[in-house]
Amino acid sequence: MKKESVSLKKLAQELNLSISTVSRALNDHPDISEDTKQKVKALASRLNYVPNIFAKGFRQQKTNIIGVLVPNITHYFTSTILKGILDEAALKGYRVIISESNNDAIKQTEMLNTMLQFNVDGILMSISKVTRDIDDILRVINNVPLILFDKASDKIPCSQVVINEEEAAYNAIEHLINIGKKRIAIIKENEYSYNSERRYAGYLRALKEHNIAIDEKIIISVDDISQRQGKRMANLLLSLKKKPDAIFAITDSAAIGVIQTLKKFNVKIPEEIAVIGFSNSRNSTIIEPMLTTVDQPGQRIGSTAVKYLVEEIEDPNSIGNKTVEIKGNLIIRDSTFKAAVS
Amino acid sequence: MKKESVSLKKLAQELNLSISTVSRALNDHPDISEDTKQKVKALASRLNYVPNIFAKGFRQQKTNIIGVLVPNITHYFTSTILKGILDEAALKGYRVIISESNNDAIKQTEMLNTMLQFNVDGILMSISKVTRDIDDILRVINNVPLILFDKASDKIPCSQVVINEEEAAYNAIEHLINIGKKRIAIIKENEYSYNSERRYAGYLRALKEHNIAIDEKIIISVDDISQRQGKRMANLLLSLKKKPDAIFAITDSAAIGVIQTLKKFNVKIPEEIAVIGFSNSRNSTIIEPMLTTVDQPGQRIGSTAVKYLVEEIEDPNSIGNKTVEIKGNLIIRDSTFKAAVS
DNA sequence: CTGAAAGCGCTTACAG
DNA sequence: CTGAAAGCGCTTACAG
Known part of the structure; x- marks a missing residue:
């Protein structure tokens, strides 16, 4: 099927040169005369020569x-x-x-x-x-x-x-603190997720540095950090005696699930509970209210x-x-x- | 950097066989005895032999x-x-x-x-x-x-x-007709888009087969079929004397833009104007109301x-x-x- | 059943 | 400045 392609050999024959010279000319080897180089390159482009990358790669490892x-x-x-x-x-x-x-x-x-x-x-x-x-x-x-x-x-x-997962999460939490939130929940993944661990570390550091006590009750870990789990965990958080006034979900999809559940129960966002995600996914500007999130370039x-x-x-x-x-x-x-x- | 890898040659030496035989044994060539095959394969897996695909591909074209x-x-x-x-x-x-x-x-x-x-x-x-x-x-x-x-x-x-772009679009329009819509606008791309042309054809056929007159005023073409254009074109459609009672945007993003604008003007969806998109993108279930659309597998x-x-x-x-x-x-x-x- | 040898298309040390 | 030759790791027609 594949058309027989032009090889160095063909070029060499055509020009009455050796394969070596043609190869070197094409690679701009200093030994070759300008004259020869020109001739070779001209023919190569005329015949539409493309080097066989496999032969090349194979040769050069x-x-x-x-x-x-x-x-x-x-x-x-x-x-x-x-x-x-x-x-x-x-x-x-x-x-x-x-x-x-x-x-x-x-x-x-x-x-x-x-x-x-x-x-x-x-x-x-x-x-x-x-x-x-x-x-x-x-x-x-x-x-x-x-x-x-x-x-x-x-x-x-x-x-x-x-x-900068840790720092970005830190900034997110600090923003919540700055707007007056004091009881900030986190929905994170279980221990095997690198990203989750780093974001959790940022959460902990922000609370600590702002002298906010850590409450295990509002630190939620799930297996898969999905929209569905966001909904379920929002339900759980709403059932607590001492509800959070902000929720940091470590992915946008979970945050969106959270928002959907909060809306279902007519919780005012952000006045009663603020929500932050992570990713700046497309969805984050479609959901209402639009989601505060961390843009990942x-x-x-x-x-x-x-x-x-x-x-x-x-x-x-x-x-x-x-x-x-x-x-x-x-x-x-x-x-x-x-x-x-x- | 790359570790010297085990080659056929090495296997051959080790086993006191020829390279040809080793190659054939590995490729289950019928000529080779079971005994030899076993020996070769055993050594190959012990030495973690991986064929050099480049040499192979190069050889076999x-x-x-x-x-x-x-x-x-x-x-x-x-x-x-x-x-x-x-x-x-x-x-x-x-x-x-x-x-x-x-x-x-x-x-x-x-x-x-x-x-x-x-x-x-x-x-x-x-x-x-x-x-x-x-x-x-x-x-x-x-x-x-x-x-x-x-x-x-x-x-x-x-x-x-x-x-099945044409048919899917036909079905979408037919659905609008079935729910009682009579003045169905389309927002499509300009003539150079294959998908847009096909969907437009389905739109035209559906109207025709249901004896609905085609009105150029509600056939809108745009250069890029984006959320932003969806918003702009919804504005345009709302400014018409005879407004449409349904809008088929040939992509979800445009349809979402349409919905956002309709909501801004408090147009009831779907009662006053129904909206259909195309793609079943993630966003189509985040927007409110959730978007009717064509799932593309x-x-x-x-x-x-x-x-x-x-x-x-x-x-x-x-x-x-x-x-x-x-x-x-x-x-x-x-x-x-x-x-x-x- | 096994082996020696050619060749895939290229690069490059060696020779001149 | 140019060429003949080896070799990258494999497969396969040919020979035995």
Whole structure:
């Protein structure tokens, strides 16, 4: 099916030159005369020559492919990161292979192996929620540069590109305190989520630094931090004797579930209970009242991760263990603070 | 950096066999004795042998890579298609390279070239809105199997996997007629959008078959079919002497903009004006009232496209020009029909 | 049942 | 400034 493509050999024959010379001319090797270079390049473009990247990669032991592994490609935030990765990779001359782990540790390992087998030059990954055993990832690090983004882990010695989760959560809570809230609930994930842990840490620090007592009753942990769980947990919080006056849900979807339940019970938002999410997803401006949330600059996370990875690929000495934090900004909307004019 | 990997040569040396035999044993060639096969496979797995796919692909002129080109990866619907593609491709033993065209025809051509240069075995693409000149795409078809999905084109002779756009739109309009609407506006895109044209055709047919006169005044075309434009066009429709009693916006985002504007002017939805969108995006259940819309089964589109593509890759005789329609179902919600109990 | 050898398209040390 | 030759890791027609 594939049309026979123009090879170096063909060009060489046509020009009565050796393959070596043609190769060097195309690669602008200093040894070759300008004259020859011109001739070769002219013919190459006339015949529409495209180098066979596989032969090249095979020869040079370099594929110019970056492998990307994410839990779920359909999450809006993830897709914005991927956009950043694709753009930056194209700029740097790399192609991107994307795989999903679907939060399945076995599949994650499988995908990592496939990528190694594919001789990718480097790997970017966001680790699956259920990753307990990190041996497989450590093994990969021995073979190829790897950088974690968004869903990272302190236990893996490699560079990481993340949001300033702790600080952003801190700012969110401080904002609630500034508007006069004193009894702030949090809906977070169970202990195995990196992001949740960091945001929870920010929550705790904000309360502490503002001398607000921590009350375990309004610290809620759930397995999956979804809209449905947001609804259920809002119900639970409303059933407490001492209700919260603000709820920080560590994802927008949970926050939206919270708002929906509060509205159902005619709780005034933000006067009686303020709500904050995290992500600045599309939905956060559709829900009424619009949701105060933390914007996560996905594209910047993606492009930054590629920058560091390419650095590590092209200079193995640069392989490091640094954590780069991208700043996420609090976006204040009606769910915490109603402007005078609507 | 990359660890020296175990090659066939190494296995051969270790076992005192030839490279050919080892290769054949691993590939379950019938000529090789069971005994040898066992020995070879045992050692291979003990030494963690992974074939170098590049050498293999290079030798066999097959890369087992599928190239995917979409306008924008962050659109929810697109990301669900990609999920379907990734899953099905993994199942069939193919890896997926994804690129974005960002609706830029030049970039689209560039990306197609890169993919060819990469020797992808086949290409799946959703064509960019601004694709007028299709010569580049036709050139690609000569080189490698290509299948269009979602944003297709009658002008390109290749298989296509799409939603039953026309029929789905017809059903949507018929539903409006069934609930008693008689003056149904449409907000569509300008002439260069495949999807918009198909949905518009369904709109026209439904009106015609139900003997409803077509009124150009309530047929609105916009350049980009966004939430913002939805708002603006709703304003325009509300300013008409003879207002519509229903609005079909050919995307959910525009429909959401419409709803927001109607609410601002206290128009009762659906009693005074009903609203229908298209996509069943996440937002369609967040907006109030929840939006009636057409569900587009993205994953099925993706997996179906992969199935046909792999067929064409593996059997060049199967390369065809068929159009496969995946059925999108109307999901009736409060924006057109309020259930008795809310 | 097994092996020696050619070749996929490229790059590059070596020689001139 | 240019060329002949080796080799990247694999598969496969040919020979035995």
